[in-house]
Amino acid sequence: MPELPDVETYRRYVGATALHKVIRSTHVPGAELLEDTSPQALGRQLDGHAFEQTRRHGKYLFLQLDDGGFLVLHFGMTGRLRYFKDSPHPEHTQLLITFANGYRLAYVAPRKLGMIALTADMDDFVKRKELGPDALQLGPDDFRELLESSRGGVKSWLMNQHHLAGIGNVYSDEILFQARIHPRRSLKSLDSDDRQRLYRALQDVLKKTIDAQADPDRVPASFLLPHRQEGEPCPRCGTPVRQEEIAGRTAYYCPRCQPQ
DNA sequence: AGGTATGTTAATTG
Protein backbone atom coordinates (compact mmCIF):
# COMPACT_ATOMS: atom_id res chain seq x y z
CA MET A 1 0.00 0.00 0.00
CA PRO A 2 2.54 2.52 -1.03
CA GLU A 3 1.53 5.81 0.49
CA LEU A 4 3.88 7.89 2.62
CA PRO A 5 4.13 5.48 5.58
CA ASP A 6 4.72 2.53 3.28
CA VAL A 7 7.38 4.33 1.27
CA GLU A 8 9.03 5.53 4.48
CA THR A 9 9.11 1.89 5.61
CA TYR A 10 10.77 0.93 2.32
CA ARG A 11 13.24 3.76 2.80
CA ARG A 12 14.25 2.43 6.19
CA TYR A 13 14.42 -1.07 4.78
CA VAL A 14 16.90 0.02 2.11
CA GLY A 15 18.83 1.98 4.73
CA ALA A 16 19.15 -1.16 6.84
CA THR A 17 20.10 -3.46 3.98
CA ALA A 18 21.44 -2.07 0.73
CA LEU A 19 23.66 0.92 1.55
CA HIS A 20 27.42 1.08 0.95
CA LYS A 21 27.51 -2.06 -1.14
CA VAL A 22 29.09 -2.04 -4.57
CA ILE A 23 26.60 -2.71 -7.34
CA ARG A 24 27.80 -5.48 -9.60
CA SER A 25 25.01 -5.45 -12.16
CA THR A 26 21.63 -4.02 -13.01
CA HIS A 27 18.90 -5.95 -14.78
CA VAL A 28 15.72 -4.26 -16.02
CA PRO A 29 12.88 -6.62 -16.95
CA GLY A 30 10.35 -3.79 -16.63
CA ALA A 31 11.75 -1.27 -19.08
CA GLU A 32 8.24 0.21 -19.62
CA LEU A 33 8.48 1.74 -16.18
CA LEU A 34 11.58 3.75 -17.00
CA GLU A 35 10.94 7.46 -17.28
CA ASP A 36 13.36 9.50 -19.39
CA THR A 37 16.03 6.83 -19.12
CA SER A 38 17.03 3.44 -20.54
CA PRO A 39 18.35 0.13 -19.20
CA GLN A 40 21.76 1.12 -20.60
CA ALA A 41 21.78 4.49 -18.87
CA LEU A 42 20.64 2.85 -15.65
CA GLY A 43 23.50 0.36 -15.84
CA ARG A 44 26.00 3.11 -16.53
CA GLN A 45 24.75 5.13 -13.58
CA LEU A 46 24.56 2.23 -11.10
CA ASP A 47 27.09 -0.44 -11.96
CA GLY A 48 30.30 -0.11 -9.99
CA HIS A 49 28.71 2.45 -7.68
CA ALA A 50 27.00 2.15 -4.31
CA PHE A 51 23.95 3.68 -2.65
CA GLU A 52 25.05 6.00 0.11
CA GLN A 53 21.87 7.60 1.37
CA THR A 54 18.11 7.29 1.23
CA ARG A 55 15.59 10.10 1.00
CA ARG A 56 11.87 10.39 0.43
CA HIS A 57 9.44 13.02 -0.75
CA GLY A 58 5.78 12.09 -0.54
CA LYS A 59 5.43 8.70 -2.20
CA TYR A 60 8.75 8.92 -4.05
CA LEU A 61 11.87 7.15 -2.79
CA PHE A 62 15.32 8.49 -3.71
CA LEU A 63 18.42 6.33 -3.43
CA GLN A 64 21.49 8.51 -3.60
CA LEU A 65 24.61 7.12 -5.24
CA ASP A 66 28.20 7.80 -4.27
CA ASP A 67 28.52 10.28 -7.14
CA GLY A 68 25.56 12.30 -5.89
CA GLY A 69 22.95 11.18 -8.44
CA PHE A 70 19.69 9.53 -7.46
CA LEU A 71 17.74 6.46 -8.46
CA VAL A 72 14.08 7.46 -8.09
CA LEU A 73 11.35 4.89 -7.41
CA HIS A 74 7.60 5.29 -7.29
CA PHE A 75 5.56 2.27 -6.28
CA GLY A 76 2.19 2.85 -7.91
CA MET A 77 -0.46 0.77 -6.19
CA THR A 78 1.35 -2.52 -5.73
CA GLY A 79 5.09 -1.84 -5.80
CA ARG A 80 7.48 -3.08 -3.12
CA LEU A 81 11.14 -3.83 -2.46
CA ARG A 82 12.90 -7.00 -1.43
CA TYR A 83 16.50 -7.53 -0.43
CA PHE A 84 17.50 -11.18 -0.61
CA LYS A 85 20.14 -13.70 -1.51
CA ASP A 86 20.16 -16.94 -3.46
CA SER A 87 16.44 -17.58 -3.83
CA PRO A 88 15.06 -16.89 -7.30
CA HIS A 89 13.98 -13.31 -7.68
CA PRO A 90 10.31 -12.55 -6.97
CA GLU A 91 7.71 -12.65 -9.70
CA HIS A 92 7.01 -9.30 -11.36
CA THR A 93 10.46 -7.94 -10.62
CA GLN A 94 10.89 -4.82 -12.74
CA LEU A 95 14.37 -3.85 -11.60
CA LEU A 96 16.97 -6.18 -10.14
CA ILE A 97 20.16 -4.81 -8.62
CA THR A 98 22.87 -7.31 -7.75
CA PHE A 99 25.55 -6.29 -5.25
CA ALA A 100 29.11 -7.54 -5.08
CA ASN A 101 28.28 -9.37 -1.84
CA GLY A 102 25.83 -11.59 -3.70
CA TYR A 103 22.69 -9.99 -2.29
CA ARG A 104 20.08 -8.46 -4.54
CA LEU A 105 17.55 -5.68 -4.31
CA ALA A 106 14.39 -6.28 -6.32
CA TYR A 107 11.83 -3.63 -7.16
CA VAL A 108 8.65 -5.63 -7.64
CA ALA A 109 5.45 -4.27 -9.19
CA PRO A 110 2.77 -6.79 -10.27
CA ARG A 111 0.72 -4.03 -11.85
CA LYS A 112 3.18 -1.92 -13.71
CA LEU A 113 1.90 1.38 -12.42
CA GLY A 114 5.11 2.52 -10.77
CA MET A 115 8.03 4.49 -12.14
CA ILE A 116 11.81 4.20 -12.25
CA ALA A 117 13.93 7.26 -13.03
CA LEU A 118 17.31 8.86 -12.57
CA THR A 119 17.89 12.40 -11.48
CA ALA A 120 20.95 14.45 -10.65
CA ASP A 121 18.97 16.75 -8.40
CA MET A 122 16.19 15.69 -6.05
CA ASP A 123 14.77 19.19 -5.55
CA ASP A 124 14.65 19.68 -9.26
CA PHE A 125 12.80 16.36 -9.67
CA VAL A 126 10.24 17.34 -7.02
CA LYS A 127 9.74 20.66 -8.77
CA ARG A 128 9.29 19.06 -12.17
CA LYS A 129 6.64 16.72 -10.74
CA GLU A 130 5.00 19.75 -9.13
CA LEU A 131 4.78 17.98 -5.80
CA GLY A 132 3.58 19.88 -2.76
CA PRO A 133 5.56 19.79 0.47
CA ASP A 134 6.06 16.40 2.07
CA ALA A 135 3.15 15.81 4.43
CA LEU A 136 5.43 14.96 7.36
CA GLN A 137 7.60 18.04 6.93
CA LEU A 138 4.69 20.41 6.99
CA GLY A 139 4.46 22.84 9.91
CA PRO A 140 1.10 24.03 11.29
CA ASP A 141 1.38 27.49 9.73
CA ASP A 142 2.26 26.16 6.29
CA PHE A 143 -0.61 23.73 6.61
CA ARG A 144 -3.08 26.52 7.36
CA GLU A 145 -1.79 28.58 4.47
CA LEU A 146 -2.05 25.66 2.08
CA LEU A 147 -5.59 24.92 3.23
CA GLU A 148 -6.65 28.51 2.75
CA SER A 149 -5.24 28.64 -0.76
CA SER A 150 -7.49 25.90 -2.12
CA ARG A 151 -11.14 24.93 -2.35
CA GLY A 152 -13.12 21.76 -2.92
CA GLY A 153 -13.55 18.57 -0.91
CA VAL A 154 -11.29 17.80 2.02
CA LYS A 155 -10.63 14.19 1.01
CA SER A 156 -9.59 14.97 -2.54
CA TRP A 157 -7.48 17.83 -1.22
CA LEU A 158 -5.62 15.47 1.10
CA MET A 159 -4.99 13.05 -1.76
CA ASN A 160 -3.83 15.68 -4.24
CA GLN A 161 -0.03 15.40 -4.48
CA HIS A 162 0.25 18.95 -5.81
CA HIS A 163 -1.08 20.35 -2.52
CA LEU A 164 0.82 18.11 -0.15
CA ALA A 165 2.71 14.96 -1.01
CA GLY A 166 2.34 11.50 0.47
CA ILE A 167 -1.30 10.86 1.29
CA GLY A 168 -3.53 8.54 -0.72
CA ASN A 169 -6.91 6.92 -0.34
CA VAL A 170 -6.24 4.69 2.66
CA TYR A 171 -4.47 7.23 4.85
CA SER A 172 -6.81 10.08 3.95
CA ASP A 173 -9.60 7.93 5.37
CA GLU A 174 -7.62 7.30 8.55
CA ILE A 175 -6.72 10.98 8.98
CA LEU A 176 -10.33 12.08 8.52
CA PHE A 177 -11.50 9.39 10.94
CA GLN A 178 -9.03 10.48 13.62
CA ALA A 179 -9.93 14.14 13.03
CA ARG A 180 -13.64 13.21 13.14
CA ILE A 181 -14.34 14.93 9.87
CA HIS A 182 -16.78 13.50 7.33
CA PRO A 183 -14.97 12.72 4.06
CA ARG A 184 -17.53 14.68 2.02
CA ARG A 185 -16.92 17.92 3.88
CA SER A 186 -15.61 20.83 1.87
CA LEU A 187 -12.54 22.80 2.91
CA LYS A 188 -14.51 25.95 3.34
CA SER A 189 -16.89 24.24 5.79
CA LEU A 190 -14.01 23.52 8.19
CA ASP A 191 -13.79 25.87 11.15
CA SER A 192 -10.50 26.57 12.92
CA ASP A 193 -11.15 23.75 15.37
CA ASP A 194 -11.67 21.28 12.52
CA ARG A 195 -8.49 22.49 10.85
CA GLN A 196 -6.47 22.08 13.98
CA ARG A 197 -7.76 18.54 14.48
CA LEU A 198 -7.04 17.79 10.84
CA TYR A 199 -3.44 18.92 11.17
CA ARG A 200 -2.93 16.98 14.39
CA ALA A 201 -4.52 13.85 12.93
CA LEU A 202 -2.38 14.13 9.82
CA GLN A 203 0.85 14.19 11.82
CA ASP A 204 -0.35 11.63 14.32
CA VAL A 205 -1.57 9.09 11.77
CA LEU A 206 1.58 9.31 9.67
CA LYS A 207 3.91 8.98 12.65
CA LYS A 208 2.03 6.10 14.21
CA THR A 209 1.61 4.15 11.00
CA ILE A 210 5.33 4.58 10.28
CA ASP A 211 6.03 3.26 13.80
CA ALA A 212 3.82 0.30 12.90
CA GLN A 213 5.84 -0.15 9.70
CA ALA A 214 2.64 0.53 7.77
CA ASP A 215 1.34 -2.86 8.88
CA PRO A 216 -2.43 -2.69 9.58
CA ASP A 217 -2.00 -5.41 12.21
CA ARG A 218 0.43 -3.28 14.23
CA VAL A 219 -1.43 -0.01 14.14
CA PRO A 220 -3.07 1.34 17.37
CA ALA A 221 -6.40 -0.28 18.25
CA SER A 222 -8.17 3.07 17.80
CA PHE A 223 -7.37 3.10 14.07
CA LEU A 224 -9.86 2.54 11.31
CA LEU A 225 -7.24 0.97 9.04
CA PRO A 226 -7.80 -2.69 9.96
CA HIS A 227 -11.56 -2.17 9.74
CA ARG A 228 -11.84 -0.82 6.22
CA GLN A 229 -14.82 -2.91 5.36
CA GLU A 230 -18.48 -2.08 5.04
CA GLY A 231 -20.34 -2.97 8.22
CA GLU A 232 -17.29 -3.58 10.44
CA PRO A 233 -17.83 -1.99 13.86
CA CYS A 234 -16.17 1.40 14.30
CA PRO A 235 -13.24 1.00 16.73
CA ARG A 236 -14.45 4.07 18.64
CA CYS A 237 -18.21 3.65 18.94
CA GLY A 238 -19.17 0.34 17.35
CA THR A 239 -21.38 1.88 14.68
CA PRO A 240 -21.07 -0.05 11.41
CA VAL A 241 -18.44 1.46 9.14
CA ARG A 242 -19.83 2.87 5.91
CA GLN A 243 -18.34 2.46 2.45
CA GLU A 244 -19.02 5.04 -0.24
CA GLU A 245 -17.45 6.33 -3.40
CA ILE A 246 -16.04 9.77 -2.65
CA ALA A 247 -13.72 11.77 -4.87
CA GLY A 248 -13.61 8.82 -7.25
CA ARG A 249 -12.28 6.41 -4.66
CA THR A 250 -13.73 3.93 -2.21
CA ALA A 251 -13.93 5.73 1.12
CA TYR A 252 -14.62 4.24 4.55
CA TYR A 253 -15.82 6.25 7.50
CA CYS A 254 -17.92 6.13 10.65
CA PRO A 255 -21.21 7.97 10.15
CA ARG A 256 -21.48 8.63 13.88
CA CYS A 257 -17.94 9.78 14.70
CA GLN A 258 -17.68 11.76 11.47
CA PRO A 259 -20.97 13.62 11.12
CA GLN A 260 -21.71 15.26 7.78
C1' DA B 1 -16.84 -13.76 -15.85
C1' DG B 2 -16.84 -9.50 -13.79
C1' DG B 3 -15.89 -6.23 -10.40
C1' DT B 4 -12.39 -4.29 -7.56
C1' DA B 5 -7.81 -2.68 -6.12
C1' DT B 6 -3.41 1.33 -2.12
C1' DG B 7 -1.62 5.75 -7.86
C1' DT B 8 -0.92 9.14 -11.57
C1' DT B 9 -2.16 11.60 -15.56
C1' DA B 10 -4.74 13.35 -19.52
C1' DA B 11 -9.01 14.80 -21.28
C1' DT B 12 -13.33 16.77 -20.49
C1' DT B 13 -16.78 19.58 -18.37
C1' DG B 14 -18.38 23.10 -15.27
Place this chain on the structure above:
DNA sequence: GCAATTAACATACC
Protein backbone atom coordinates in the same frame (compact mmCIF):
# COMPACT_ATOMS: atom_id res chain seq x y z
C1' DG C 1 -6.79 28.75 -13.71
C1' DC C 2 -9.24 25.65 -10.57
C1' DA C 3 -12.10 21.68 -9.26
C1' DA C 4 -14.59 17.44 -10.28
C1' DT C 5 -15.17 13.41 -13.09
C1' DT C 6 -13.86 9.77 -16.01
C1' DA C 7 -10.90 6.81 -18.55
C1' DA C 8 -6.63 4.72 -19.19
C1' DC C 9 -2.62 2.31 -17.73
C1' DA C 10 -1.43 -3.60 -16.41
C1' DT C 11 -2.34 -7.31 -13.57
C1' DA C 12 -3.94 -10.12 -9.50
C1' DC C 13 -7.46 -11.49 -6.67
C1' DC C 14 -12.08 -12.59 -4.99
